[in-house]
Amino acid sequence: MDLQNTQSQMRKGVLEFCILSIIQKGEVYPSDIAQQMKAANLHILEGTLYPLLTRLKNAGYLSYRWVESVTGPPRKYFVMTEEGKQAYDILFNTWQEMATAVSTLTKEQTNLFNNESTSAE
Amino acid sequence: MDLQNTQSQMRKGVLEFCILSIIQKGEVYPSDIAQQMKAANLHILEGTLYPLLTRLKNAGYLSYRWVESVTGPPRKYFVMTEEGKQAYDILFNTWQEMATAVSTLTKEQTNLFNNESTSAE
DNA sequence: ATTTAGTACTTGGTGATACATAGTACTAAA
DNA sequence: TTTAGTACTATGTATCACCAAGTACTAAAT
Incomplete structure (x- = not known):
């Protein structure tokens, strides 16, 4: 296990x-996506995308x-379906809930659980 | 592919x-961790933890x-090493950068890339 | 004393998926 | 005709959460 792997998992x-x-x-089309991801510092490779x-x-x-493209082979231009939009909305909520949970967990604070009942006898 | 799987990946x-x-x-010890994760709505199972x-x-x-425990078998109590603290600090930064990037990407806004050069010829 | 329930930790198999790498195919310019 | 750039495809590998079953310890019930 190395840190880079954990970061990659994240x-x-x-x-x-x-x-x-x-x-x-x-x-x-895919290259647009790769470009935007890269701009957001979330690099993604062809073999993944x-x-x-x-x-x-x-x-x-x-x-x-x-x-058709004049600069090479034809391109696949993607759009979202209705079903995709619904899925996106759900994932948006999932992301927000998770981001909130992680922020709460990782805040430096006295944690309720640590102050009771978990000490060894 | 189903949504639950994507949420699980997240x-x-x-x-x-x-x-x-x-x-x-x-x-x-592990049960403390599972309990705190559950409280944060990030459930984790034994086989994972x-x-x-x-x-x-x-x-x-x-x-x-x-x-030793009076209520069952002995428990493994975990603490962090110096190396672990350093790793945690790095992951903390990684998380914050990523969370910022994702928030930016998923904000409803006119995106620079879409307005130029990506239209098909 | 033996069984049962609760708790704690372990192990093996499965599936999903990012990544690395190589390969195919198309266009335009040298 | 070759070369370079671009776009998409395919294969093999490693990682890891999850599932399910198993082992082991304690205390209480029978």
């Missing part, structure tokens, strides 16, 4: 949520259309 | 961090001592 947990958030704001988008699409949260 | 990413935070506040503590101990972040 980031991993919110990848889907962040990507749904980006797509919710407008039609994008593409399978993740496929999973989200298979789950019915996304749909896409092929769009 | 929680998974911060488990180690939260547990380190709890141990940092004082000597505890015990291996995780073993990993953290093997990484040098924790040490423990056996303490």
Whole structure:
């Protein structure tokens, strides 16, 4: 176990949520997403992003259309489905609740549990 | 893929961090930790908690001592090592940076990237 | 004394998924 | 025709939460 791995795990947990958030704001193709994630300091690699988008699409949260490009092969432009929007709203709540819980837990404070009943006999 | 799984992934990413935070506040044994996590709405099961503590101990972040109990088998009481404190501080920063990044990303706002250069030709 | 219930810790198997790496395919310019 | 840049795909590996079953200890009930 190393710290980088733990940090990676932390980031991993919110990848889907962040990507749904980006797509919710407008039609994008994978490189747009990678760019925005990078700008937010949440780097994501091709080998992670593409399978993740496929999973989200298979789950019915996304749909896409092929769009020709002059600079290379065609691009998959993704948009959110109604189902995806609902899922995003739920994840948004989940995130907020979790962020609140973690902030509370990690605040420096006298903790109720430590002051009673847990001392060894 | 279902939503519960995604929510579980989100929680998974911060488990180690939260547990380190709890141990940092004082000597505890696994049931204390589970109880505090539950109180924070971040439930953790035995099959998750015990291996995780073993990993953290093997990484040098924790040490423990056996303490007899009158109500059952002896308990492993965990405390943090110096190395563990340093790791915790790093994870604390990681968490804060990530939480900020996610909040920024998921805020409803006109995004710079969507307004230029990403439209298809 | 033996059984039962409660508590504490351990172990093995499964599934989900990020990551690393390599590969395919398309366009445009040298 | 080759090279470089871009876009998408596929495979193998490692990590880790979860599930389920198991071991072990104590105290109370029978």
